[in-house]
Amino acid sequence: MDFWTVRHVGFAYPGRQPVIRDVSFHIAPGETVALTGPNGSGKTTLGKLLLGILKPCVGQILVEGRDMADCSLAEMGSKVGYIFQNPEKQMFAPSVREEIAFGLRYRGYGDERVQEKVDEMLDYFELSHRADSFPFNLSQGEKQRLAIAAIMALEPRFVIFDEPTTGLDMRRKDRFAQLLERTRKRGAGYILISHDRDFGAACCHRQLMMKEGKLHCAD
Amino acid sequence: MRRLELVKTLDPRTKLLLVVVISTLSIVVTDVLWQLGLFLFSLGLLHLGGIGPVKVFSRLRRFLVLFAAVLAIQSLFAPAGDPLLTIGSLHVITRGGLIKGASVILRMLTIISSAMLLLTSGPMRLVLGLIHLRIPYEIAFMVLLAIRFLPVLGEEVRDALTAIQLRGVRIKEIPLGQKIRVYTYIFMPVVVSALLKAKKTAVAMEARAFRAHTQRTYLDELTLGRKDYAIMAATLLTGCGLCTIYLLGR
Ligand SMILES: Nc1ncnc2c1ncn2[C@@H]1O[C@H](COP(=O)(O)OP(=O)(O)O)[C@@H](O)[C@H]1O
Numbered sequence: 001m002d003f004w005t006v007r008h009v010g011f012a013y014p015g016r017q018p019v020i021r022d023v024s025f026h027i028a029p030g031e032t033v034a035l036t037g038p039n040g041s042g043k044t045t046l047g048k049l050l051l052g053i054l055k056p057c058v059g060q061i062l063v064e065g066r067d068m069a070d071c072s073l074a075e076m077g078s079k080v081g082y083i084f085q086n087p088e089k090q091m092f093a094p095s096v097r098e099e100i101a102f103g104l105r106y107r108g109y110g111d112e113r114v115q116e117k118v119d120e121m122l123d124y125f126e127l128s129h130r131a132d133s134f135p136f137n138l139s140q141g142e143k144q145r146l147a148i149a150a151i152m153a154l155e156p157r158f159v160i161f162d163e164p165t166t167g168l169d170m171r172r173k174d175r176f177a178q179l180l181e182r183t184r185k186r187g188a189g190y191i192l193i194s195h196d197r198d199f200g201a202a203c204c205h206r207q208l209m210m211k212e213g214k215l216h217c218a219d
Numbered sequence: 220m221r222r223l224e225l226v227k228t229l230d231p232r233t234k235l236l237l238v239v240v241i242s243t244l245s246i247v248v249t250d251v252l253w254q255l256g257l258f259l260f261s262l263g264l265l266h267l268g269g270i271g272p273v274k275v276f277s278r279l280r281r282f283l284v285l286f287a288a289v290l291a292i293q294s295l296f297a298p299a300g301d302p303l304l305t306i307g308s309l310h311v312i313t314r315g316g317l318i319k320g321a322s323v324i325l326r327m328l329t330i331i332s333s334a335m336l337l338l339t340s341g342p343m344r345l346v347l348g349l350i351h352l353r354i355p356y357e358i359a360f361m362v363l364l365a366i367r368f369l370p371v372l373g374e375e376v377r378d379a380l381t382a383i384q385l386r387g388v389r390i391k392e393i394p395l396g397q398k399i400r401v402y403t404y405i406f407m408p409v410v411v412s413a414l415l416k417a418k419k420t421a422v423a424m425e426a427r428a429f430r431a432h433t434q435r436t437y438l439d440e441l442t443l444g445r446k447d448y449a450i451m452a453a454t455l456l457t458g459c460g461l462c463t464i465y466l467l468g469r
């Protein structure tokens with residue numbers, strides 16, 4: 001069964017021209033997809049539609065065969081991780097450690113397992129030295145790593161990254177490619193939203209190209 | 220269309236006077252019918268200014284819970300007149316209590332909707348109006364910033380709520396006690412990011428030489444036209460007149 005089935009979806013922000021027009025596609029479980037296209041073509045909007053942060057104006061999105069209109073954000077969040085384009089948007093905890101631990105606690109993990117997982121994440125994302133800092137005081141790169149760490153700690157079956165490589169230097173970009181590979185090996189899929197077509201092509205099975213709210217597939 | 224222009228082109232100071240007089244009147248009068256009249260009058264003014272009743276009510280919607288609470292508290296703690304609903308020996312709803320509650324709500328409605336009149340001038344003209352009333356530019360500018368940043372704060376809250384739900388919090392299903400905890404949780408980042416934004420704005424302002432010179436000139440100049448003087452005079456006269464009639468009539 002498809003993980004996502006998108007059928008003739010259209011979307012417009014209230015009082016604006018449509019930004020997504022009649023888009024249809026399927027994504028299988030564990031698939032890795034690059035969603036590319038110029039600025040303003042509707043990539044971020046499509047990503048938010050796939051998570052249920054925005055609701056389609058027309059058409060239908062199914063997730064594992066279920067209509068997403070019946071899924072709560074919390075339910076979607078337990079299946080799919082979403083890394084916002086602006087990492088500040090998803091931080092709300094008073095410390096780096098707490099930020100990573102938050103979702104784990106809500107999963108009902110015991111204190112010990114939470115600690116263990118948090119330490120593992122801090123180590124992997126090179127944030128150990130900032131573990132007790134206030135998230136808003138981190139540098140841009142550190143914020144981005146924290147946002148990714150907080151989501152990856154939950155081991156979602158799918159991850160949507162919105163422009164994850166902007167602002168990364170070469171070494172960090174390589175590290176990020178390694179993370180993607182690790183995710184793939186774990187059996188999880190991801191959607192990489194990026195205007196960097198080369199990076200997308202290198203890290204993904206499949207490319208979807210957006211242009212002015214329409215999808216042009218390039219396999 | 221011409222009527223719409225009339226209210227829009229009024230000097231912000233004239234509008235300010237209108238707002239002050241209407242609000243004062245709504246506090247002076249305690250009779251429900253008078254208050255209803257005042258509320259309808261301010262709705263009419265807003266309509267002339269291009270904000271129709273539908274728009275006004277959609278903005279007032281967010282105060283609904285507050286109004287309901289006021290109504291409940293008034294009729295419970297200030298009972299008067301015939302009881303309409305009694306539980307045991309307690310008069311839960313009384314006619315007098317309801318009327319009092321309604322009059323408090325009408326008063327709030329009048330004050331809020333008359334203040335909306337200020338929204339019909341652009342924010343910059345409003346600041347200019349305040350400056351001409353000898354309010355220091357810094358303070359007037361702060362008012363402008365507050366107006367500008369309010370929607371940003373709302374967006375910030377929405378984003379934090381989305382993020383926290385995606386992290387597994389079922390906000391619609393959890394009990395009230397926990398819900399309050401979730402809200403306190405997101406309160407901090409929302410305030411912090413607003414403060415950080417304010418700090419950035421401050422730097423941007425200084426970079427553009429805010430307050431570097433004591434003398435300022437303005438692109439738009441405000442002058443009180445004949446229309447403004449006429450309306451101001453009429454407002455003051457009507458206001459005082461209504462006040463006298465009301466107080467004598469009691
Ligand atoms: N919150 C919003 N309200 C109104 N319009 C928006 C909003 N977010 C994005 N848009 C508009 O939708 C279009 C697509 O935006 P977006 O999905 O962010 O594109 P991309 O991520 O491909 O750069 C743009 O024209 C943008 O101006």
Ligand SMILES: [Mg+2]
Nearest residue numbers: 043044085163
């Ligand atoms: Mg985008």
